[in-house]
Amino acid sequence: MKLATLKNGSRDGRLVVVSKDLTCYCAADNIAPTLQAALDDWANIAPKLQALSLDVENQAAPCERFHEHDARSPLPRSYQWADGSAYINHVELVRKARGAEVPESFYSDPLMYQGGSDSFLAPRDPIPLGDVSWGCDMEGEVAVITDDVPMGVSEEAAADHIKLIMLVNDVSLRGLIPGELAKGFGFFQSKPSSAFSPVCVTPDELGEAWQDNVIFLPLMVDYNGEAFGRANAGVDATFSLAKLVSHAAKTRPLAAGAIIGSGTVSNQDESGGPGKPCNEGGLGYSCIAEIRMIETINHGAPKTSFMKQGDTVRIEMRDAENHSIFGAIEQEVVGV
C-alpha cells in the first residue's frame, strides 16, 4: 500500500491511503489520525489500512484527487532520523578527492550520523538558505521507516522491522561541514531540515525491485531541470537498509516511526572508475559534492557551484513501467 500525510494545518497532518498510480486518495484518519499513530500500533492498524488500500484500487472507497503538492513529508516530524552511508563509492570519491585512503573498517562497519527530526520540510517546500557560502547541496537517498526495534537486533531480524520505504533529500551545507567535523562531534548546523517524498510505500509495492533490503531501481535526480543522477540504488550498496537498522539499534532500541536513511546513492562507472555525468552518457550523481570531487580528481579543482537562490532539485524513482513510485521531491532554494 501507499500512504501519505496531507496538510491540514496541524503539526502532524492527516493520514491518507493513496492509489498505486498516485492519482487519488482516501482519508484514513478514521483508522489512525496520523502516520505516527499508525506506526505506534502498526500490527493492528496496518491490516486496516491494507484493506482500505484494496478498496481504493477497486474504486470501492470514496476517493479524491491526489495532488503531490498537498503532501507533507510522510512523517512531518519524527522521533528518530539516522542516516547511514551505504554507498561506499561516495565515500571513496570524497577521500580520493583529498588524497586520503578509505579505512578498511568502512567496508564492514557502516558510517552513520544522528540527524535532527523535529522540522522536516514538505516535499515541495523551498529550501531556506541563510547564506550562499554555507554551500547548499542536495543528497538523493532512500529511507525506511521501522516499527519498534529491540536493542541488539540482528541484520536478519531487522529486515522484518522495515515497514515503509520513501525517498529523501538530505539537504547538506557543505561549507559548514569541514568546521563541524574538525570540532569532532559530527554534523549539526551542516545538516538542516531534510525533505521526504510525498508518498511512502510498503516493501511489497516494489515487487522484485526490493531484493536483499535494497531497491534495484535508478534514483532519478534532476538539477535545474536537467538529468543529474541516474544511479541504481541496488547497485554498489555496501550495506543493506536492514544492516543500517541493525547498526542503529546496537546500543539502544529504536522506537516506532524511526527513519533510517541509505546515504547518498552512488554508483561506480562501468570501468570501476569515477562515474561520468549524465550528459556524457554516465549515471551521474545524487549530490553536487560528488561531481565536484570528480572535477577535482580530473582537473585539479571543482567547476560546479553549490546551490544558490532559484536553483531547483527533483528526486524521483520510477518502476519498470516508468510510473512514479513515491511521487517527486521538488524543491527550490530560497534566501532567508
Place this chain on the structure above:
Amino acid sequence: MKLATLKNGSRDGRLVVVSKDLTCYCAADNIAPTLQAALDDWANIAPKLQALSLDVENQAAPCERFHEHDARSPLPRSYQWADGSAYINHVELVRKARGAEVPESFYSDPLMYQGGSDSFLAPRDPIPLGDVSWGCDMEGEVAVITDDVPMGVSEEAAADHIKLIMLVNDVSLRGLIPGELAKGFGFFQSKPSSAFSPVCVTPDELGEAWQDNVIFLPLMVDYNGEAFGRANAGVDATFSLAKLVSHAAKTRPLAAGAIIGSGTVSNQDESGGPGKPCNEGGLGYSCIAEIRMIETINHGAPKTSFMKQGDTVRIEMRDAENHSIFGAIEQEVVGV
C-alpha cells in the same frame, strides 16, 4: 510550576502538575493529555497549567501522592535532543589528559552533538548495558525544553523560548567513542538512551538561582551511594543555555518540545587547576571520565573504572533550603 509525566501504559504518559515540594500531584490531562501536546500549544496551555499549579499549592485541587518512581522522563520521547558542551573545563581536561590543546574557537563556538530522542529512559529505569567493555559512564547535566524557535534566533531572543528546565543523565559509552569519532561522523552507538529528572520546572521556580540563563546551584551527583560531584552549574559555564539554543537553531528552526542540554557540568578547582574529588574536599565530577582524566594527569593512568552491572548513579539539585527541585534521577546498570 512543576510538571511531570506519569506512567500509564501509553507511549507518552500522562501530564500532571506537581506541587512545589514534590509531595503531591494533580492530573492535568484534561488540559493537555501529554507534555508534548502542551508544548505544541504552549501559549494557550501554559496559563491553564499555571492556574492549576496555584490550585495545587492552595490545596484547592484534588491531589494524590507523588512518587518519583512513577514518573517517566518529562518527554518520554521527543522530536529533538541536542547536547551542547557549555563547561569548557570538561573539554580542557579531556584534551589535557591526552596532551592536546583546546582550539581557541571552542571559547566562542559551542560544541554540540545531535542526540537520539526516540527512546528516553525513565528517571528510575535501569541503564541496559550490552558489554562492560563499552565503558558505561553517566554525565550529569542541565537541560531546557523550548517552544517553537525560529531559524537564526539570537541568543537574547532564544532566552524567551526556554519554557522548562530539568536534569539529565546523558549516558555515554566511552569505550565506543574513540572508534566513532575516528570515523568522523560524531557519536551514535556511543550515546545510548538518556534519562531525565522526574520533574521539569518553569524558570521562575528557580528564583534567583536562574541568572543569565544558567542555574547557580550545585548539581549533586552520587555514585554508588557516595558524593561524587557537587559542581555548581552556574560557575564556569562558558555558554548559557540560551546561547546553546541559538547555536542549535542557526540553520533550521527547532520545533516545540526541543530539548537542549548543557553538557557535563564541570568546575575548575579554586586554584584554577583540575578539581579534587569530593572526599578530598573538592567539588568532584559529574562523570567518571573526568576523574579518570585527572588520575591520568596526576598519575599517568586512570584508576577508577567505568560502570558495570550493579553500579548506581543519583543526580539531583537542591535549592537554598535543601529541597529537591526536580526530584532525583536514580539508575542502576544492568547487563542485557
